[in-house]
Amino acid sequence: MKIIKKAILAFVLLLLFWVLVFDFQRVLFSIHYLDKLKDNSFWEWIQIFFHSIRLDLATGSVLSVLPLVLITIFISTQKKLFFNLFKIILIVELVLVAMIHAGEINAYGEWNHKLTSRVFMHLSNPDEVFRTADYTMTVLFILYLILEIVFGWKVSKWLFKTTRFNVEQTQIWLKLLLYIPILPVLLGLQFLLARGGWQQIPINIDASYFSKNFVINDISVNSPYFFGKSFLLFKRSNIGEFLSNYSQEELANTMSDFLNYEKEHDNYILENTSPNLVFVILESWTSTVSSRLSGKPGATPNFDELSKSGVLFTNLYATGSTSEIGNASIFSGYPALPEISISMQPFKHRKLKSLNQSLMHRDYTSGYLFSGDLKYGNIDSYFNDHGFDRIQDESDFPSNLERGKLNYYDEDLYDLFLNKINRQEEPFLECAFTGSTHSPYDFPGHNKESWKGKAANFMNSVIYADQCLAEFIQEAEKQKWHENTLFIIVADHGHASPYISNPNDAEFYRIPLLLYGPALKDAARGMVIDKVGSQADIAATLLYQMKVDTGKDYPWSKDLLNPNVPEFALHATTRGFGWVTPAGKFTFHLDYQKYIVNTFDPQMLPQERKRCDAFMQMIYEEYESL
Template sequence: MKIFKKTGLAFIFLLIFWILVFDFQRILFSIHNLPKLSDSSFWDWIQVFFHSIRLDIAMGSYLSAVPIIFILSYIVFKKKFLFIIFKVVLITELLLVAMIHAGEINAYGEWNHKLTSRVFMHLGNPDEVFRTADYSMTFWFIFYLILEVAFGWKIMKWLFKKDRFTVLKSQLWVKIVLFIPVLPLLIGFYFIFARGGLQQIPINIDAAYFSKKYIVNDISVNSPYFFGKSYLLFKRSNIGEFLSNYEEEEIEELLSDFLTYEKKHDNYILENTSPNLVFVILESWTSTISNRLSGKPGGTPEFDKLSKEGVLFTNIYSTGSTSEIGNSSIFSGYPALPEISISMQPFKHRKLKSLNQSLKPRGYTAGYLFSGDLKYGNIDSYFTDHGFERIQDESDFPKNLQKGKLNYYDEDLFQIFLEKINRQEQPFIECAFTGSTHSPYDFPGHEKSNWKGEEKSFMNSVIYADQCLSDFIESTKKQDWHKNTLFVIVADHGHASPYVSNPNDSEFYRIPLLLYGPALKDSARGMVIDKVGSQADIAQTLMYQMKVDTGNDYPWSKDLLNPNVPEFALHTTTRGFGWVTPKGQFTFHLDYQRYVENTFDPDVLSVERKRCNAFMQLLYEQYEEL
């Protein structure tokens, strides 16, 4: 019968509609990010359109469940308004999908991964989105949004012509059959398709993975499906279901070296126990931009010179990929858990100690200066809650200074930072957070390209920032407070570089850490520490050197100068986590429950995975109790 034929046609056409939209989006993404595909063959790219089908059908089924109700209603009742509602629903869904994808195209160049729950943090401060994006990104977002909606509109008009689904005559019993058993049956089929079939384990993102090149897999994975999974995890307050459930005895056995290692040692590198502390937190400085740390041509010759006069840590990893996570790890010795940013949860981070609080009894005061807006990531709240006396950002900069789209330039930041330090009584903790190495990289002279090739905008900003750092250090040597000062120079997180661009690679998260300045003993100058650690280990390392009895204030922070310290680093990735030890490293994806990267030998991997699980379980249990 015609009415059943048209019903089946609507069911199939909705899936075809979404598959065509998703494939069109892949083509646009590939064109926009063509340089990133230079290492991939045309055959790799063609395979995307085959390996993506299962996830496309799954996502298309989710999106078709509501429209099928209205188009079936039109087929049965022949009311024009029902067909109009069908189109409105479909266009609304199309607009949302296009917004996700247009945003992903723009974000991918900076993030090197698909759009995730991270966007919700930024959308909490809409002006950040526009200030971080340059004008071309805004243009391309609107351009791709219009193009994708226009394409979808044309396909919709082609597939869903009203006459194609108009039945002139239909008997009452047919209408009853369609609405009582058939409609629920069709929606049921959609949900079966959405879970990938009747198998015990539903379909997941790994269904679209087939290549060893992460960008090819990222193109293959359906964007709204990935975004939806990320959103669900973002909304979850409990990620415990992803973690292990070891008994206390097993945890003690797996982490015996971390829980019981001898904490006392006499490896001191400071001239005295109360130096001024000057933190310079470098936006996005990944270790691979330094020739000293990577052995490859880099953009930080001045930092490399400084590193030969200080204590350089070569195997330090950021705990996450955003600035607010990096700051809380540095100052509170707190590692990161997947999809959790503790600075966004004041009721929890207030229960953590921070370095300034540990040093306050000694008369230290603390200041923090950022060249942008500190409300991003709730950074301002974090430092306010932890008792920093002076917290200043772009609103405190002189209005006559030139400014980039996102922040004031590093050269001006350091000039103002120096002036503020000069007004402080010793001892103090003073912190500057740079910004010129953040997109859109509109530092002075950005139009002059000293670095060619991959990540040239970022690398040119690094060259500029490196000189600004050097100039600042030189200027401090003229100040009275300099002779009793320890500079702690560290990045907030990693970034794609000409050598490492895969955010699933632990090397992406390796960052520089340098202790520098007159407060160091002569015997410590030029020292290189190769032990594996993270930003979270800075707190305990400094506190032990300053002979501060911290008790159990920094339970997750390790003293990297302790000869007995166990070597490991936990870091989060996009939708997962990574674990690094001297024996190797792995990254694991939460969604498709698989190793994305692994360099451990098979017999070692099992043990290290258990150790990582045990560490995260302990950390999460404490997080839940905060």
């Protein structure tokens, strides 16, 4: 009977061990991000430790399977080898869990969400990880890793003493008689706990959600569970099971306005159909940094002034939250689907068309310049595969220039960019991708800050980037090619700001788009376009203005200058998707299976959800066929 009691004790102590480890991680996270919790009461924070128990037990059960087998074998045989193996496996799991959480603490300040499969994209270029992180982040990662491992090691020594599991010597047949039935029973209990009980649908993230503050909910969900779920989806790269399965007829009926609206119109804003195109892709410029777009104190006075003489799009949304997704959307008119980055899949993205390819028949040359490393997100491969004539990154910058940890400064990027453009024959498509507004925000003059409070480092980097943008435009005005040039100034994705930090809110994804320059008709200067659209709509909007027959090359891109265009934007969030129309917005979480954000009237929501599902199904079906 002692064997049974000891086995049950091991089962309970293993679960207790993991609950204590997860709770210790929550305490560390809460201390580190105390500023994000200042608007929450102490009582709400305490509730985290109660609402998290079910999911902690589920995760602990999964992590305890192999350790339980080993320690019960030790209890039955009293062979020290099995106890040593038990401790080794437990510590290996502890180290992995600690690494996930220590990485999450560092990434959360920039990403505003828990660690997901997105990390694998970064880990494919390890140097990018260390360059993005400042020295403080590296030190903190090591510190939290050590603290969590030491804590877990101490708890394991306290809970799993060898003497606690010693039993009297008995005959081997009796040990087996007692051991053989108890292990399947305990493993069955673990399975039951892992799925959260007998209910039809297994436990999920929503078991720990209870607050209206997403940070509180993120703390409540233990990191290895969230990361593990994301990893499983990452390994599949297949979200089909989450999408609708409408018939083709129902798809056509649901999205009839998108499929059948009148494409022809005479709302032309360009002086001619073959202007030089100069793209400036602004790293992380969320719309809330602009006073003109947010109506609040901002960090972009120069951009705001430029916008008064251009065509400003006020309701444009990034399709995702990473740079490689933004670039593919801008140049190939391709929307984003949750957990899918098409630029990471060359065999698929090569089948898409891009703006430069659509302009080759007009003898446009094309160039792309980035101040960092284009290996990130396979961006280099994407532009190479799509036939850009010149693709350059940090390796092409003069070696005598000072630089930040991640990339060269915006001021030097623009200087080199002008130099490159001046060597091109017209017409051309040229693109500069900035980097100074990316962490670690070590731009020149970073000690001369002028923004205080929340997101100060980011906002001050935007102030610097805004100044550099204005100086670039001033220098461009002196060049011969300027008179026939259209500047397309747009962000790659959004970012947390003093006004919005919830990555589930559509506002997090709203970004600026400005068409500016002498190529615009006088009547277009100062125009404001309030239509709802996304980065994926830039391609169709530009090419129609240039009277380029695109055929079926950009099936998901809408012309936002068309008076008849249906207004909507789809954006992929962390583990979910969002939908925006003039009537409202929602964000749906795939794991939670609930709306995190919804402003649609309850009577409209079912129809808008159906439209969103139908649109994603159409995109996914084409994606699968590529």
